[in-house]
Amino acid sequence: MLQIQQLRDEKERIILGLEKKFVLNASEQVEKAILLxxxxxxxxxxxxxxQEEVNKLSxxxxxxxxxGQKEQAEAIKLQVAGKKGEIKTLEEKTAVLEDSLFNALxxxxxxxxxxxxxxxxxxxxxxxxxxxxxxxxxxxSLPHWDLIAKYDIIDFENGNKVSGAGFPFYKGKGAKLQRxxxxxxxxxxxxxxxxxxxPPIVINKESGYGTGQLPDKDGQMYHIQEDGLxxxxxxxxxxxxxxxxxxxxxxxxxKKCVGYTPCxxxxxxxxxxxxxxxxxxxxxDKVEIVQIAHPDQSYLILEDMRKxxxxxxxxxxxxxxxxxxxxxxxxxxxxxxYDMEVYSGAQARxxxxxxxxxxxxxQSNRLKLRAKSEETKKxxxxxxxxxxxxxxxxIVAALxxxxxxxxxxRIPDVLVPYTRFEWIN
RNA sequence: GGAGAGAUGCCUGAGUGGCCGAAAGGAACAGUUUGCUAAACUGUCGUACGGGUAACUGUACCGAGGGUUCGAAUCCCUCUCUCUCCGCCA
Numbered sequence: 001m002l003q004i005q006q007l008r009d010e011k012e013r014i015i016l017g018l019e020k021k022f023v024l025n026a027s028e029q030v031e032k033a034i035l036l037x038x039x040x041x042x043x044x045x046x047x048x049x050x051q052e053e054v055n056k057l058s059x060x061x062x063x064x065x066x067x068g069q070k071e072q073a074e075a076i077k078l079q080v081a082g083k084k085g086e087i088k089t090l091e092e093k094t095a096v097l098e099d100s101l102f103n104a105l106x107x108x109x110x111x112x113x114x115x116x117x118x119x120x121x122x123x124x125x126x127x128x129x130x131x132x133x134x135x136x137x138x139x140x141s142l143p144h145w146d147l148i149a150k151y152d153i154i155d156f157e158n159g160n161k162v163s164g165a166g167f168p169f170y171k172g173k174g175a176k177l178q179r180x181x182x183x184x185x186x187x188x189x190x191x192x193x194x195x196x197x198x199p200p201i202v203i204n205k206e207s208g209y210g211t212g213q214l215p216d217k218d219g220q221m222y223h224i225q226e227d228g229l230x231x232x233x234x235x236x237x238x239x240x241x242x243x244x245x246x247x248x249x250x251x252x253x254x255k256k257c258v259g260y261t262p263c264x265x266x267x268x269x270x271x272x273x274x275x276x277x278x279x280x281x282x283x284x285d286k287v288e289i290v291q292i293a294h295p296d297q298s299y300l301i302l303e304d305m306r307k308x309x310x311x312x313x314x315x316x317x318x319x320x321x322x323x324x325x326x327x328x329x330x331x332x333x334x335x336x337x338y339d340m341e342v343y344s345g346a347q348a349r350x351x352x353x354x355x356x357x358x359x360x361x362x363q364s365n366r367l368k369l370r371a372k373s374e375e376t377k378k379x380x381x382x383x384x385x386x387x388x389x390x391x392x393x394x395i396v397a398a399l400x401x402x403x404x405x406x407x408x409x410r411i412p413d414v415l416v417p418y419t420r421f422e423w424i425n
Numbered sequence: 426g427g428a429g430a431g432a433u434g435c436c437u438g439a440g441u442g443g444c445c446g447a448a449a450g451g452a453a454c455a456g457u458u459u460g461c462u463a464a465a466c467u468g469u470c471g472u473a474c475g476g477g478u479a480a481c482u483g484u485a486c487c488g489a490g491g492g493u494u495c496g497a498a499u500c501c502c503u504c505u506c507u508c509u510c511c512g513c514c515a
Contacts, residue, residue: 045475048484055484058496062443065495077495084495247435247472368472374454379472 001212001366002108003381004037004101017111020327022120033104040097047090054080054087106215110362112327113299113336119326126326128338131310132319137345137401144346144397145277147404148174151424154278166267166282173424177399177411178285180418181392182260185287185312189389192308194258194289199238201261202229207241210367211384212333212359222264231264235288236386243292244367248382250374254301255292258389260285278393279351286391290384292369295361298383299336302358305387306338309354312390315414318342318398321350335360342394346401351394356387400424 007014007030018026057080064073117126148154153174159167170178186196208214208230213221222231232238239257248255263286278284289308293301306322313320325337334357341350361381364370370379403410408425416422 041475044484048475051484054495058494059443061495065443073495080495377470 001106001362002110003361003365004033004105006111006361007033007105008037014111018108020112020116020118021109021330022328023109029104029108033101033108036097036101036104040094040101043090043093043097047087047094050083050087050090054083109332110335110359112330112334113358113360115324116330116336117324117326120328121326122329124326125323125329125339128322128324130319130321131314132317132343134319134321134343135345136348137404141346141401141404143277144344144400147400147409148277151409153177153424156277164282166280168278168281173419173421176419176421177396177415177424178392180415181390181395182285182287184415184418185389186258186260188312188315189258189287189289192256194256197239197242197257197259199232199235199242199259199261201232201238201264203232203237203241204229207237207244210241210244211237211363212366213237216332220266222266232261233265234263234286234386234388235259235261236290239288239290240292240363240369240384240386241367243369246369247379248292248369248371250294250371253292253294253371253382254297255290257290258287259290260287262286263391278397281393284391284393287389288386289389290386292364293383293385294371295380295383298358298360298385302336302338302356302385305385305389306340306356309340309356309387309389313340313342313353316395316399316412318353318395318402320353331357333357333359333362335362342398344398344401346404351398353394353398354388354390357385359384359386 002014011030011034015027015030018030023029057076061073061076061080064070064076117124119125142150151173153170153172155169155171156165159169162169190196202224205214205228208221213230213233217233221233224230238261239259242257243255262283264283265281267280267282289305291301291305310320310322320340320342323339323341325334325339330337337355337357339352340354340356342353343349344351360383363384364381367384369382369384371382372379399412400409403412408423411419411422411424
């Protein structure tokens with residue numbers, strides 16, 4: 001959520017940014033929020049004056065009672081009682097205004113970074129770099145869903161029976177490959193200085209708001225109504241919320257965390273073409289990296305995280321490209337997002353395998369995630385960043401497709417110590 | 426799930442209606458001194474929203490939300506959470 005102070009201080013930049021994300025009536029929405037806040041301030045300072053008077057008078061009553069001047073005390077009591085109605089009214093007005101202001105702010109998306117390209121559709125994303133040869137596979141190459149069936153490593157039919165579409169069983173070498181990838185990703189992250197965490201996979205409403213999944217993506221999360229809990233769509237949510245309501249020391253920064261969790265997405269409405277096999281699931285595994293950074297360093301750290309993810313893809317020998325998402329293709333909460341896409345030769349298309357983002361203060365504002373400056377002794381909001389490192393299903397799909405041979409599927413060298421087999425055949 | 430106890434600042438913990446935004450101790454930070462793998466002393470040490478260039482100042486916050494009262498950390502109600510014992514259990 002944007003801060004009202006940002007709207008005041010950088011109105012023009014905010015409005016332009018919102019327009020880059022195609023927010024309707026951006027200028028009017030910003031103006032409306034500022035007006036609401038002006039009104040709020042006025043009423044609040046009015047209320048504070050009344051409260052000050054009441055506090056002073058009440059203190060006098062105390063003094064008078066002590067010195068036994070009962071009658072004067074009674075007179076002042078009446079005075080105070082007269083102001084109570086006014087205070088009540090002002091309090092109610094303040095509450096209503098605060099609520100309206102919140103509602104006006106919470107619907108605004110984050111403002112994109114200056115480097116974010118203009119554009120509305122995925123085609124307008126900017127190609128930043130690419131690695132490896134993205135060639136189409138030779139004649140007779142199979143897409144991963146056929147390979148899965150051929151080697152019997154993932155079972156969609158029984159997943160369908162037991163849970164529903166999008167909840168497959170991984171079997172035999174398919175299951176071991178999952179385990180290998182998770183361990184490989186966690187070990188790599190640890191080497192890069194990330195602290196491993198195993199977070200809860202259900203979260204409460206407050207956490208959903210903290211990282212911005214609520215109210216925006218309400219329908220995308222599985223909701224356990226009876227307990228008021230949501231199943232996490234990504235480990236970003238519990239790990240970032242771990243730092244909710246905290247004031248860190250500058251010397252502790254940056255905080256680097258990594259966690260593996262299953263992720264759950266309802267993906268309501270987006271079922272259809274292009275989602276065969278592993279391309280889109282309701283439950284999938286992902287290793288997520290999260291950093292809490294000083295505002296001065298967050299963009300350097302973002303580059304660092306991006307390079308880290310690219311390094312993983314290179315170790316797995318998967319050809320990829322890096323895109324800087326355009327305004328229209330970015331999420332509500334992000335200020336700058338890089339997508340990593342791996343080329344699937346057999347499907348002849350790019351598959352998004354990772355998304356690395358800087359949220360600046362958009363999440364930390366709601367999270368109340370701050371640090372205290374050593375010099376000024378003031379608190380300030382920190383920047384939050386995260387990225388998939390990596391999400392399994394599409395990595396598995398790409399590995400299967402790109403490494404298929406007549407003899408079977410070749411496991412990349414770096415994974416063999418984890419799988420303890422070299423071929424799926 | 427049953428019974429009881431509790432929730433105070435970074436931590437421990439005092440505070441049962443006005444003198445409490447809150448004692449004391451610890452931790453941390455700064456300074457002084459003695460000196461050397463530290464000690465002693467002194468000082469600083471919550472957050473948010475307003476006003477002010479600033480010093481400073483007003484208000485709110487003692488788990489959350491309501492209530493009583495001229496006045497609430499302190500009394501009442503509701504909720505949440507924690508702990509202990511019992512039950513159940515991976």
